[in-house]
Every structure is written in C-alpha cells, then in structure tokens.
Ligand SMILES: O=C(O)CCC(=O)C(=O)O
C-alpha cells in the first residue's frame with residue numbers, strides 16, 4: 001500500500017509541500033493522510049500503526065530509565081502527548097526508488113550521514129538492507145533488517161538528556177551495488193518529547209543547559225533546512 005501511495009499521481013500535489021516544509025513533519029501528517037484518496041485503508045492503517053509505535057516507544061523509554069537506575073517515569077513523564085499537536089513525534093514513511101547505476105554520482109547515498117533529533121527512533125525496514133550505523137571505533141557497520149525486529153536508534157536529545165551516557169547513533173543508507181535495481185522501504189517513528197518539556201541532564205549535572213524540547217527541535221530544523 002505504501003509503495004502504491006508513493007508511485008501514485010497524488011505525489012505531484014504534495015511535492016510543493018516538500019519544498020515548503022522540507023519533508024512531512026508531524027504537523028502535517030494527519031492533514032495529508034486525510035486528503036489522500038485512492039488507496040483503501042491507508043489512513044486508518046497508518047493511524048493505528050502510529051498508536052502501536054507510541055505504545056512500544058513508551059515501554060522502551062521506561063526500560064531506558066530503569067537501565068540507568070533512574071525513576072521509571074523520568075523520560076515517560078516528558079512524553080505524555082505523543083499524537084497530539086503539542087508533541088512533534090512523527091511517523092515517516094520512506095520509499096527509496098530503484099537507482100540507475102549509470103547515473104550515480106561519486107559518494108552518492110540513499111540517505112546521508114546524520115543522527116536523529118529527538119529522544120529515540122523506531123525503524124522498520126524492508127529486507128534489502130543498506131542501513132549503516134557508526135560504531136565507537138568510527139567505522140560504519142551494517143544494520144541489516146532482521147525479520148520480526150524493530151531497530152531503535154538513540155537520538156540527540158536523549159544523548160543530551162543523559163549527559164552522553166546514551167550516545168546518539170550516527171547512521172546513513174547506502175545505495176544498492178551497481179546493477180542492483182532494488183528499492184527500499186522503511187518506516188521511521190521519530191519520538192520527540194512534548195513541546196513544552198524542559199530537558200535537563202538527568203544526572204543533575206550541568207553538562208548541557210536545560211532546553212525546551214520544541215525549541216531544540218526547531219533549532220535543529222533550522223540548522224538542517226534554513227538559509228545559510
Ligand atoms: O531508511 C532508513 O532506514 C533510514 C531513514 C533515516 O535515518 C531518517 O529518515 O532519519
């Protein structure tokens with residue numbers, strides 16, 4: 001269903017949105033889906049999947065606090081409003097089209113090296129692979145799709161929150177090898193604390209100054225997409 005959506009004529013209409021809003025961010029997700037006609041159930045499936053992702057994320061955030069011997073609620077209490085307009089958590093569906101290897105530029109990637117902005121990201125990937133993560137030795141290693149598993153990235157705000165105890169995962173997506181015309185489909189659920197949550201180092205240190213979640217997110221968007 002996802003693939004049909006991205007191949008369909010409705011894409012043309014949304015390309016303008018892409019330019020204005022540099023991608024489909026939380027504020028639009030419901031709006032876009034509610035416009036979409038032509039693929040039965042797409043909206044309902046997406047909305048219910050969003051809620052399943054939310055449940056899983058909250059469980060993971062609880063465990064992440066317990067692993068640090070912190071109050072179970074320390075991260076959860078800043079994620080009370082996922083799925084509402086005061087929380088920027090976003091489900092992004094990514095379709096990477098086939099690549100013609102004769103047109104590939106040097107060092108071209110499917111997705112450039114970066115880390116995510118929020119607290120954690122759930123990644124569901126199709127079987128083609130290509131996702132790589134930077135390890136502590138500074139080498140990119142493959143993070144293949146393992147059937148029945150969800151990949152969870154630690155993101156930048158979590159690193160800051162835990163005074164660098166949990167380290168944000170730098171990652172990228174490689175092109176398929178020359179001559180391989182496979183596509184890639186992934187779903188990324190970017191978990192963001194509530195807009196008004198103040199994120200301060202959970203060990204009580206002042207390694208990073210407290211920051212309001214929404215301010216941090218907007219400053220990262222600006223760094224990535226704003227005029228230089
Ligand atoms: O396609 C993927 O699995 C990675 C996508 C990603 O890292 C992102 O959108 O932030």
Ligand SMILES: [Fe+2]
Pocket residue numbers: 114115116171
């Ligand atoms: Fe990412």
